[in-house]
Amino acid sequence: MPPTPVRFDAHPDTYRHWTLSVDGAVARLTLDVDERGGLVEGYELKLNSYDLGVDIELYDALQRIRFEHPAVKAVVVGSAKEKVFCAGANIRMLAQSAHSWKVNFCKFTNETRNGMEDASAHSGIAFVAAVNGSAAGGGYELALACDEIVLIDDGSSAVSLPEVPLLGVLPGTGGLTRVVDKRGVRKDLADVFATKADGVRGKTAVDWKLVDATVPRSRFADAVAERAAAAAARSTRPDAAEGVALTPLVRDESDTRIAYTHVTVDLDRAARTATLTVGAPTTPAPVDPDAARREGAAFWPLAVTRELDDAILHLRTNENTLGTWILKTAGDADAVLAHDAFLAAHADDWFVNEVRHYLKRTLKRLDVTSRTLLALVEPGSCFVGPLLELALAADRQYMLDGVFEDAPDAAPAELRLSDANFGAYPMGNGLTRLRSRFHGDPAHVEALAKHLGEPLPAAEALALGLVTYAPDDIDYEDEVRIVVEERASLSPDALTGMEANHRFTGPETPETKIFGRLSAWQNWIFIRPNAAGPDGALRKYGTGQRADFDNERV
Amino acid sequence: MSTINYSERIPNNVNLSDDRRLQRALESWQPKFLSWWGEMGPALPTTDVYLRTAVSVQRDGWAHFGHVALPEYRWGIFLSERQSERTIAFGRHKGEKAWQQVPGEHRADLQRLIVIQGDTEPASVEQQRHLGATAPSLYDLRNLFQVNVEEGRHLWAMVYLLHAYFGRDGRDEAESLLLRNSGSEDAPRILGAFNEPTPDWLAFYMFTYFTDRDGKYQLGTLKESAFDPLARTCDFMLKEEAHHMMVGTTGIDRVVTRTAELMREHDTDDIARFGGIPLAVIQRYLNFHYSVSLDLFGSETSTNVANYFTNGLKGRWQEERRKDDHVLTDGHVMVDAVADGRLTTVETPALVALNQDLRAEYTADCGSGVTRWNRILADHGIDTPLTLPHHGFNRAVGAFAGCHLSPAGEFLTVEQWEAGRHAWLPSDADMAFVSSLMRPVYEPGRIASWVAPPRQGINGQPFEYEYAHLA
Missing domain, CATH: 3.90.226.10 (2-enoyl-CoA Hydratase; Chain A, domain 1)
Incomplete structure (x- = not known):
C-alpha cells in the first residue's frame, strides 16, 4: 500500500x-x-x-x-x-x-x-x-x-x-x-x-x-x-522577468478536516462525502500586475487555485470512498468579481495569463473527476464569475430560495455571471461550461449574456436554467440529504460512467478522446481477465510465463 | 538476374541454387559484406593464409584446409543436418514438433535474438583489426585470421536466417549489422564488451578465452531453440567456436608457460626486463576480461529471458540433459542480491533466474582454464596460482553494478576501491608495457619473446609451416 x-x-x-x-x-x-x-x-x-x-x-x-x-x-x-x-x-x-x-x-x-x-x-x-x-x-x-x-x-x-x-x-x-x-x-x-x-x-x-x-x-x-x-x-514569453515563487502550501489537518487558507475540506466518512468550501478574497484586487506579483503565491486567484488543485488531487488519491463532493463557496462576491475583472483586464500579462490558465486546468481536473459533484448555493456564498464555474462543473446545483429559518437576517444567495463564464475557462471539449450545459439550446447562452453582472436570486437562477432545484428552507435540507443518500446507494462505477457522459457534451477534442475514449477503453481492458486475471498479460508479464487469452471478441 | 553462381561461391547446404528469394537477398548483401570486410576486416595485407573452410556438415571432413587469399574466402552457409522428428524440449510448447518457420507471435523476439547474436560476430573482427601488425608468429597470425573469417561466417549464418525467415525487416536488420561498428560513437555495437578495444595479443587471448566463451554459451542456449533453422545454425557454429576456445586456452597456456620459464630461468617474479609478461599482469588482464564478460550475461534476473524460455525461443545450456520438468513454472532458486552493502540471496522464480543459471555454467567452465594454467605453473615449481576473481568484482550490470568488490569478494568503500584498482585491473602502465612487447615476428618457425611456441601446429602441420604469406 x-x-x-x-x-x-x-x-x-x-x-x-x-x-x-x-x-x-x-x-x-x-x-x-x-x-x-x-x-x-x-x-x-x-x-x-x-x-x-x-x-x-x-x-x-x-x-x-x-x-x-x-x-x-x-x-x-x-x-x-x-x-x-x-x-x-x-x-x-x-x-x-x-x-x-x-x-x-x-x-x-x-x-x-x-x-x-x-x-x-x-x-x-x-x-x-x-x-x-x-x-x-x-x-x-x-x-x-x-x-x-x-x-x-x-x-x-x-x-x-x-x-x-x-x-x-x-x-x-x-x-x-x-x-x-x-x-x-x-x-x-x-x-x-x-x-x-x-x-x-x-x-x-x-x-x-x-x-x-x-x-x-x-x-x-x-x-x-x-x-x-x-x-x-518563436516564443511570446518575456525576455527578462522576475518569477513568482510557489511557496509551500499551508494545511491544517485533522481526521475530519483539511483547512488551507482559502479552501477547507470537511470529510464525512459515514455519509461518504467531502465538502469543499472555497473562500472569497479578503483583500482588494491589486492595482496592477506588478502589485499582483508582489503578493506572490498569496495572490488570491493563484492561492485559491493551488489549494483547490491540491485538495482535488488529495481526495482523488487518498479518499477513494468519499464518492460525493459537495461544492460550496463563502465570502464577499464583490471581492471575487474585483479579482475576476483584474484578471480579465490584464490577461496579456505573463503572470496573469499563467494564473488564468492554471485556474482553467484546475477546473478541468474537476470535470474529469470520478466523483459526484453537487453544488450547494446558500446564503453567504459567492458563486460568481470564476467561482460560478465550480457550480457549473457540478452534476447538479441546489440553491436555497430565501434564507434559513435559523438565520433570518442573512442575505439570500445570488449567482452572478461574468465574462469568466463565457470563454476564459473552457472545458476539455473546447466549450464553456455554459455552452456544454445548454448544448441543446445555444441561443440560450446568448440570452444569458444579457444578464452579465446581474444578481440572480434563486427563482431567477432556476428560471434561467443555472441551477437544478431551488427549494425553500422547508424542503432544502431534506432535498440535499436525500440526494446525498441516494447517490451513496448507487453503483459507483455506473455513476462514474454516467456523469462523464453528461459532463462532456458536444464535439470531441484530443483531450476528450484521451479521457473519454482512450481511458474508458483502457479501464475496461485493465479489469478484463485478459489483462488482469490470474492468466492475463499484465499479471504474467515478468514471470516468464505466457498470458492465456480468452479469444472471444467482445 | 546476376550471372554469379552464388551456390558455387557460397558453400552451403540450404539449397541456395533453388531459393530465388535468398539469392536476391544475398546479391545485394554480399557486396556490402565484402566492402565491410575491406574497410573493417584485417588491416595487415597478406597474399594468402592457411585457413580452414567449412564445406559440409559431415562429422568427418566438414572442413577443408588450404592457402586462401582472405577476400576470396568462401564464407559458407551451413546448418547442422535436420532431424526429421525433432521436438521442442522445453517451455510451453514442450513435446510439440520444432518449427521450420517463424511463428508470427514470436517473430519480433526471434529477430531480436538473432540480431544481438549477429551483432557480436563482426564486432570482434573490428576489435581485432590491427592485431596482425603485431603477431608473435605466423602460426598466431593464421589463428587470428581463422577466428576472423569464422566470425565473418557466423555473421553470414545470422544474416542467412534474417534473409530467409524475416522478410524485409530481416533484410534491413542484416544491413544494419554492417552499419554499426565497434567503438563507434554514433553507431556502436549493441553490447558493451564488443565496443572495448582489443589492443594487444594478451588481450586477444583473454578475449577469445573469456568473451568468445560467453558466445559459446549464448549459442548453446540458441541451439535448443524451437525454431529449428536457428537451432541447427547455432549447433554448427559451436563446432567452429571450439577452435576459438582453443586459440584462447592455448594462447594463455603459452604466455603462462613462457612466464614460468623466465621466472625459473632468472629466479625472479620481475621478468619484465627479460621480455616476459609478469604473472601479476596476466592476473590483472584475466580479472578484467572475466569481469566484463560476466556483464554479457545480463542481470541475474530477466523477464525477457524468462519469456524466451517459456516461448521456446531460447533454452538452457544442455537443456535436454537436465533432469527437471523443462517448464520451470513452479521452481524457485536463490539469486544473488546486494542489500545494505552485503551479498545476500533472494528466493526467485526459477524462470526469471535463467541468466544466473547460464552464468554459473560459464563460470565453472572458466575455472577449468585456470586449473590448467596453474598446473603449468606448478610444473615449473611456481606456487603463486592464478585465480578467477569473485563474480561481483568490477561489474557494471546486474546485482553488483554500482558496488565495489575486491577480487576476493569483499565489499569496499570507494576509497578502498580506488586504492586497490591498479593492483587488480590492468593499469595504463601495464598496457603500455604489454604493448611494448608487441613486435611482429613473421619468419616461419620463430616466435616473440613473451610467449612459448605451441605444442603442435594446425592440421598436423609443424610450427615452422608457412601459415601465411604477407603481401
Missing part, C-alpha cells in the same frame, strides 16, 4: 528523479529515476520507468517553469541515463496496484501531459524531447506531449508503444490518440507501430512521422540545442 496519505508537494531541491536546470531562455528537465525511489514497496524503477511519485515531481517542475521562470521559452525534456530515455510506467507497479490506483495514476499523468501541451499553446513554452535512447510506452508518450521529438540515430534506439503486444493493455497516457491525432501518423502505420513490441527507429520513425528528426550521437546534443534555441526564438 502507498504511504498514507500521498502528498503532491514537491520542490526541485528535494526531487529524487528529475533535475530542473534553467539557462536563459532554455530549461532542461532531465529524468534520472532513482530505482529505489518508488512511492510504494515492491518494485524497482528500472530504466527510467516511473510511478506516481516520479510524475508528481514532473508536475511540480512544469508548474515552477510556468510561474517561477517566466523567461523560459523552451524546455528540453531529456534523460541522464545512457541509451535510455524512459521506459514508461513501471509494469510491476501497475501489476501490483489496485484498479483504482492505476486509473487515478493514469488520470494524473494524462493531466500533466495535457498541461505540457497547454503550456505550448498558451504560455509560449515549447517542449523538445531529446530522446537519447529507447522511449517505450509512457516514455514515448512523454515525448509525444512535446512539440518536437528528436531521436538519436544509433542503429538501436527506438520509439515504441509495446503495451498491446507485451502487456495486453493500451498505452494509457494518450499515446494512441496523439500518434494519429497530433502527429498525423497514418492509421495503418499506427497499427503496425502499436503492435510492434520493439518499435521503430531511425529514418523510418521520421518517415512515419513518429519523430521529427533522427540525429547521430555525435551531433545529438547540438541538434537538440539548436531546436530548443529556434523554438525559444
Whole structure:
C-alpha cells in the first residue's frame, strides 16, 4: 500500500528523479529515476520507468517553469541515463496496484501531459524531447506531449508503444490518440507501430512521422540545442522577468478536516462525502500586475487555485470512498468579481495569463473527476464569475430560495455571471461550461449574456436554467440529504460512467478522446481477465510465463 | 538476374541454387559484406593464409584446409543436418514438433535474438583489426585470421536466417549489422564488451578465452531453440567456436608457460626486463576480461529471458540433459542480491533466474582454464596460482553494478576501491608495457619473446609451416 496519505508537494531541491536546470531562455528537465525511489514497496524503477511519485515531481517542475521562470521559452525534456530515455510506467507497479490506483495514476499523468501541451499553446513554452535512447510506452508518450521529438540515430534506439503486444493493455497516457491525432501518423502505420513490441527507429520513425528528426550521437546534443534555441526564438514569453515563487502550501489537518487558507475540506466518512468550501478574497484586487506579483503565491486567484488543485488531487488519491463532493463557496462576491475583472483586464500579462490558465486546468481536473459533484448555493456564498464555474462543473446545483429559518437576517444567495463564464475557462471539449450545459439550446447562452453582472436570486437562477432545484428552507435540507443518500446507494462505477457522459457534451477534442475514449477503453481492458486475471498479460508479464487469452471478441 | 553462381561461391547446404528469394537477398548483401570486410576486416595485407573452410556438415571432413587469399574466402552457409522428428524440449510448447518457420507471435523476439547474436560476430573482427601488425608468429597470425573469417561466417549464418525467415525487416536488420561498428560513437555495437578495444595479443587471448566463451554459451542456449533453422545454425557454429576456445586456452597456456620459464630461468617474479609478461599482469588482464564478460550475461534476473524460455525461443545450456520438468513454472532458486552493502540471496522464480543459471555454467567452465594454467605453473615449481576473481568484482550490470568488490569478494568503500584498482585491473602502465612487447615476428618457425611456441601446429602441420604469406 502507498504511504498514507500521498502528498503532491514537491520542490526541485528535494526531487529524487528529475533535475530542473534553467539557462536563459532554455530549461532542461532531465529524468534520472532513482530505482529505489518508488512511492510504494515492491518494485524497482528500472530504466527510467516511473510511478506516481516520479510524475508528481514532473508536475511540480512544469508548474515552477510556468510561474517561477517566466523567461523560459523552451524546455528540453531529456534523460541522464545512457541509451535510455524512459521506459514508461513501471509494469510491476501497475501489476501490483489496485484498479483504482492505476486509473487515478493514469488520470494524473494524462493531466500533466495535457498541461505540457497547454503550456505550448498558451504560455509560449515549447517542449523538445531529446530522446537519447529507447522511449517505450509512457516514455514515448512523454515525448509525444512535446512539440518536437528528436531521436538519436544509433542503429538501436527506438520509439515504441509495446503495451498491446507485451502487456495486453493500451498505452494509457494518450499515446494512441496523439500518434494519429497530433502527429498525423497514418492509421495503418499506427497499427503496425502499436503492435510492434520493439518499435521503430531511425529514418523510418521520421518517415512515419513518429519523430521529427533522427540525429547521430555525435551531433545529438547540438541538434537538440539548436531546436530548443529556434523554438525559444518563436516564443511570446518575456525576455527578462522576475518569477513568482510557489511557496509551500499551508494545511491544517485533522481526521475530519483539511483547512488551507482559502479552501477547507470537511470529510464525512459515514455519509461518504467531502465538502469543499472555497473562500472569497479578503483583500482588494491589486492595482496592477506588478502589485499582483508582489503578493506572490498569496495572490488570491493563484492561492485559491493551488489549494483547490491540491485538495482535488488529495481526495482523488487518498479518499477513494468519499464518492460525493459537495461544492460550496463563502465570502464577499464583490471581492471575487474585483479579482475576476483584474484578471480579465490584464490577461496579456505573463503572470496573469499563467494564473488564468492554471485556474482553467484546475477546473478541468474537476470535470474529469470520478466523483459526484453537487453544488450547494446558500446564503453567504459567492458563486460568481470564476467561482460560478465550480457550480457549473457540478452534476447538479441546489440553491436555497430565501434564507434559513435559523438565520433570518442573512442575505439570500445570488449567482452572478461574468465574462469568466463565457470563454476564459473552457472545458476539455473546447466549450464553456455554459455552452456544454445548454448544448441543446445555444441561443440560450446568448440570452444569458444579457444578464452579465446581474444578481440572480434563486427563482431567477432556476428560471434561467443555472441551477437544478431551488427549494425553500422547508424542503432544502431534506432535498440535499436525500440526494446525498441516494447517490451513496448507487453503483459507483455506473455513476462514474454516467456523469462523464453528461459532463462532456458536444464535439470531441484530443483531450476528450484521451479521457473519454482512450481511458474508458483502457479501464475496461485493465479489469478484463485478459489483462488482469490470474492468466492475463499484465499479471504474467515478468514471470516468464505466457498470458492465456480468452479469444472471444467482445 | 546476376550471372554469379552464388551456390558455387557460397558453400552451403540450404539449397541456395533453388531459393530465388535468398539469392536476391544475398546479391545485394554480399557486396556490402565484402566492402565491410575491406574497410573493417584485417588491416595487415597478406597474399594468402592457411585457413580452414567449412564445406559440409559431415562429422568427418566438414572442413577443408588450404592457402586462401582472405577476400576470396568462401564464407559458407551451413546448418547442422535436420532431424526429421525433432521436438521442442522445453517451455510451453514442450513435446510439440520444432518449427521450420517463424511463428508470427514470436517473430519480433526471434529477430531480436538473432540480431544481438549477429551483432557480436563482426564486432570482434573490428576489435581485432590491427592485431596482425603485431603477431608473435605466423602460426598466431593464421589463428587470428581463422577466428576472423569464422566470425565473418557466423555473421553470414545470422544474416542467412534474417534473409530467409524475416522478410524485409530481416533484410534491413542484416544491413544494419554492417552499419554499426565497434567503438563507434554514433553507431556502436549493441553490447558493451564488443565496443572495448582489443589492443594487444594478451588481450586477444583473454578475449577469445573469456568473451568468445560467453558466445559459446549464448549459442548453446540458441541451439535448443524451437525454431529449428536457428537451432541447427547455432549447433554448427559451436563446432567452429571450439577452435576459438582453443586459440584462447592455448594462447594463455603459452604466455603462462613462457612466464614460468623466465621466472625459473632468472629466479625472479620481475621478468619484465627479460621480455616476459609478469604473472601479476596476466592476473590483472584475466580479472578484467572475466569481469566484463560476466556483464554479457545480463542481470541475474530477466523477464525477457524468462519469456524466451517459456516461448521456446531460447533454452538452457544442455537443456535436454537436465533432469527437471523443462517448464520451470513452479521452481524457485536463490539469486544473488546486494542489500545494505552485503551479498545476500533472494528466493526467485526459477524462470526469471535463467541468466544466473547460464552464468554459473560459464563460470565453472572458466575455472577449468585456470586449473590448467596453474598446473603449468606448478610444473615449473611456481606456487603463486592464478585465480578467477569473485563474480561481483568490477561489474557494471546486474546485482553488483554500482558496488565495489575486491577480487576476493569483499565489499569496499570507494576509497578502498580506488586504492586497490591498479593492483587488480590492468593499469595504463601495464598496457603500455604489454604493448611494448608487441613486435611482429613473421619468419616461419620463430616466435616473440613473451610467449612459448605451441605444442603442435594446425592440421598436423609443424610450427615452422608457412601459415601465411604477407603481401
